[in-house]
Amino acid sequence: MALGKEQIAKRIAKEVKDGYFVNLGIGIPTLVANYVRHDISVEFQSENGVLGMGPFPFEGEEDADVINAGKQTITTLPGASFFDSATSFGMIRAQKVDLTILGAMEVSENGDIANWKIPGKMVKGMGGAMDLVASAENIIVAMMHVNKAGESKLLKRCSLPLTGVGCVKKVVTELAVLEIVPEGFKLLERAPGVTVEDIKNATEGNLIIEGDIPEMIID
Amino acid sequence: MINKKVQNVEQALHDIKDGMTIMLGGFGLCGIPENCITELVNKGTTDLTCISNNAGVDDFGLGLLLHKRQIKKMISSYVGENAEFERQMLSGELEVELTPQGTLAEKCRAAQAGIPAFYTPAGYGTEVAEGKEAREFNGKMHIMEEAYKADAAIVKAWKGDEAGNLIFKGTARNFNACMAGAAKITIAEVEELVPVGTLDPNQIHIPGIFVQRIFQGEKYEKRIEQRTVRQRS
Numbered sequence: 001m002a003l004g005k006e007q008i009a010k011r012i013a014k015e016v017k018d019g020y021f022v023n024l025g026i027g028i029p030t031l032v033a034n035y036v037r038h039d040i041s042v043e044f045q046s047e048n049g050v051l052g053m054g055p056f057p058f059e060g061e062e063d064a065d066v067i068n069a070g071k072q073t074i075t076t077l078p079g080a081s082f083f084d085s086a087t088s089f090g091m092i093r094a095q096k097v098d099l100t101i102l103g104a105m106e107v108s109e110n111g112d113i114a115n116w117k118i119p120g121k122m123v124k125g126m127g128g129a130m131d132l133v134a135s136a137e138n139i140i141v142a143m144m145h146v147n148k149a150g151e152s153k154l155l156k157r158c159s160l161p162l163t164g165v166g167c168v169k170k171v172v173t174e175l176a177v178l179e180i181v182p183e184g185f186k187l188l189e190r191a192p193g194v195t196v197e198d199i200k201n202a203t204e205g206n207l208i209i210e211g212d213i214p215e216m217i218i219d
Numbered sequence: 220m221i222n223k224k225v226q227n228v229e230q231a232l233h234d235i236k237d238g239m240t241i242m243l244g245g246f247g248l249c250g251i252p253e254n255c256i257t258e259l260v261n262k263g264t265t266d267l268t269c270i271s272n273n274a275g276v277d278d279f280g281l282g283l284l285l286h287k288r289q290i291k292k293m294i295s296s297y298v299g300e301n302a303e304f305e306r307q308m309l310s311g312e313l314e315v316e317l318t319p320q321g322t323l324a325e326k327c328r329a330a331q332a333g334i335p336a337f338y339t340p341a342g343y344g345t346e347v348a349e350g351k352e353a354r355e356f357n358g359k360m361h362i363m364e365e366a367y368k369a370d371a372a373i374v375k376a377w378k379g380d381e382a383g384n385l386i387f388k389g390t391a392r393n394f395n396a397c398m399a400g401a402a403k404i405t406i407a408e409v410e411e412l413v414p415v416g417t418l419d420p421n422q423i424h425i426p427g428i429f430v431q432r433i434f435q436g437e438k439y440e441k442r443i444e445q446r447t448v449r450q451r452s
Contacts, residue, residue, distance in 0.1 A: 084395070
């Protein structure tokens with residue numbers, strides 16, 4: 001069974017380690033915060049200028065002046081701080097943020113990512129994605145393995161305008177967990193019930209399969 | 220103390236003219252200079268080049284200026300959530316320069332800090348890098364980006380005093396703090412304008428030297444773009 005969005009978020013949450021500062025992108029990445037273990041210390045950074053983000057506010061307690069990068073109302077946790085946009089991207093470029101989790105439209109076998117523009121159709125802009133992927137050491141992409149037409153989004157070369165080059169380290173999709181190594185997409189885990197053959201068929205880029213591929217454990 | 224106070228938004232924006240390049244603070248609809256935007260709509264100032272992270276929504280923020288075709292060019296990082304913007308961009312009526320958000324912030328900060336240009340890795344290898352100098356530092360490729368040159372910066376703060384000192388609240392600090400002092404003149408609108416001596420100098424986010432005019436905004440709607448709440452269990 002291919003994973004749902006919540007399950008992808010659950011799997012990615014296992015990558016969040018004690019002491020990490022984490023930046024979450026819009027979409028599936030935002031859901032990751034819900035599944036991070038409670039016995040570790042993690043601080044979420046949002047690039048519009050907050051560190052120490054908490055859960056969404058209770059109804060009636062929303063503050064228009066306290067939002068995340070997705071423009072959603074948020075709360076802050078004890079120890080939180082606010083800062084301006086230049087400071088925020090300063091901490092991103094200077095690699096103070098340990099883990100960046102973001103979505104993608106395409107990823108290539110050498111770690112290129114495209115997620116901001118479909119020429120002639122959609123131009124919303126890159127927001128902070130180009131800064132994040134150019135600077136972060138540890139980038140995990142949460143994405144669908146194939147598009148609605150069933151075509152692979154894990155490619156030899158991205159067809160869409162790039163957001164960054166050679167930067168993605170790990171990809172978690174509805175089918176698999178893959179690491180980007182010099183030779184291509186190395187298959188680490190498969191979703192429960194999904195076969196290696198299924199993943200091969202859904203991956204256009206070079207897929208590296210070594211030994212038995214374990215099933216993901218999602219609790 | 221040099222008094223920066225002006226009586227109202229009309230006085231604050233009296234010399235903003237057609238064809239100017241203007242920085243406007245805010246992220247999404249958070250911390251935008253609402254009163255100044257309304258005044259620009261009322262004044263009918265046109266052919267504007269606006270440097271702002273976002274372009275508002277259809278009926279609020281910079282969307283109001285777009286709707287009246289007062290903006291010639293937008294320099295932003297993210298322009299989703301605005302159908303009129305998309306229409307004008309795709310039809311070629313509106314010129315658009317998309318810039319990575321951190322680069323946009325730093326181009327403001329550089330202008331504020333008197334630095335003409337800087338290198339950043341953001342956008343290297345993408346279309347953002349086209350026509351820009353690329354250079355390797357510490358084994359990594361960077362592109363050169365230049366500071367913005369703007370006629371005016373229009374920012375919004377939570378509190379301010381007559382000396383132009385500003386204090387922001389929450390994530391409304393965003394680009395407001397980077398743009399203050401980054402243009403030939405800076406105009407600040409605040410929710411609460413207090414007499415000098417009221418604000419604690421230790422708590423000032425932006426010193427008054429960066430601000431030439433300050434006034435208390437008449438009305439703040441502070442619209443929320445994505446009201447997101449959790450259930451009480």
